Amino acid sequence: MGLDLLTDERIKTRDLAxxxxxxxxxxxxxxxxxxxxxxxxxxxxxxxxxxxxAVANQKKAIAVAGDEDTxxxxxxxxxxxxxxxxx
Numbered sequence: 001m002g003l004d005l006l007t008d009e010r011i012k013t014r015d016l017a018x019x020x021x022x023x024x025x026x027x028x029x030x031x032x033x034x035x036x037x038x039x040x041x042x043x044x045x046x047x048x049x050x051x052x053x054a055v056a057n058q059k060k061a062i063a064v065a066g067d068e069d070t071x072x073x074x075x076x077x078x079x080x081x082x083x084x085x086x087x
Contacts, residue, residue, distance in 0.1 A: 016047055016048045017048075019044045019047075020041070020045060020048055023040045023041035023043075024041055024044075026040065027041050032060060032064070033064050034064070035062070035064050035065040035070060035074065036061075038060050039074055046084070051081060054085075055078065055082055059078065062075055062078065
């Protein structure tokens with residue numbers, strides 16, 4: 001649900017605060033051990049302008065990713081966040 005709030009093209013006005021809160025609840029519920037939930041939380045932070053926090057959480061997602069394909073996908077997203085963080 002949280003990712004839909006961030007990415008669904010039908011949503012014209014995004015409630016980033018709600019998406020971030022929902023994603024953080026997911027991180028807490030999964031004890032920070034679900035890569036997909038951490039990835040969603042990082043995206044919510046990134047979209048909210050909290051780029052350094054997004055980078056940190058994306059790195060956590062990579063660390064707990066279960067397979068190489070997922071890890072590579074998460075690393076690509078991390079590169080995008082880090083590029084923005086350097087600006």
